Amino acid sequence: xxxxxxxxxxxxxxxxxxxxxxxxxxxxxxxxxxxxxxxxxxxxxxxxxxxxxxxxxxxxxxxxxxxxxxxxxxxxxxxxxxxxxxxxxxxxxxxxxxxxxxxxxxxxxxxxxxxxxxxxxxxxxxxxxxxxxxxxxxxxx
Ligand code: 5GP
Numbered sequence: 169x170x171x172x173x174x175x176x177x178x179x180x181x182x183x184x185x186x187x188x189x190x191x192x193x194x195x196x197x198x199x200x201x202x203x204x205x206x207x208x209x210x211x212x213x214x215x216x217x218x219x220x221x222x223x224x225x226x227x228x229x230x231x232x233x234x235x236x237x238x239x240x241x242x243x244x245x246x247x248x249x250x251x252x253x254x255x256x257x258x259x260x261x262x263x264x265x266x267x268x269x270x271x272x273x274x275x276x277x278x279x280x281x282x283x284x285x286x287x288x289x290x291x292x293x294x295x296x297x298x299x300x301x302x303x304x305x306x307x308x309x
Contacts, residue, residue, distance in 0.1 A: 177268035195231035205282040246304035249275035
């Protein structure tokens with residue numbers, strides 16, 4: 169499988185394009201989705217290259233899932249969510265648009281549907297939501 173090192177998330181990791189960062193550890197990086205389908209929608213990615221789940225190493229998957237769970241707790245706390253949806257797409261027919269492995273973490277509330285895809289967020293709103301997530305992470309330890 170080909171990894172294109174000029175994909176958008178690789179550029180975000182290199183600091184070549186901006187993002188609203190929420191968290192990072194040695195192996196993973198978390199930032200707000202620019203077209204959120206729910207308030208608090210964030211993305212978890214490995215810091216090392218892989219296209220998606222199909223070419224990821226066990227270590228990359230394990231590191232991402234640890235961070236996905238951490239962010240699951242954070243979105244529950246920060247947005248008073250009652251549930252969490254995790255989405256991960258593989259290859260274009262599987263719904264993937266950016267070809268660097270990523271997990272969507274979406275806070276959910278009873279009876280509230282996800283917003284349709286493709287609606288660009290207001291950057292000030294994204295920052296406010298990221299502030300809430302950073303505060304929740306600090307609280308959770
Ligand atoms: P997927 O590949 O899982 O279908 O979708 C890629 C996701 O990345 C989408 O939810 C889209 O909103 C998000 N996205 C695409 N380009 C950017 C970007 O430049 N910055 C950020 N923060 N998110 C992006």
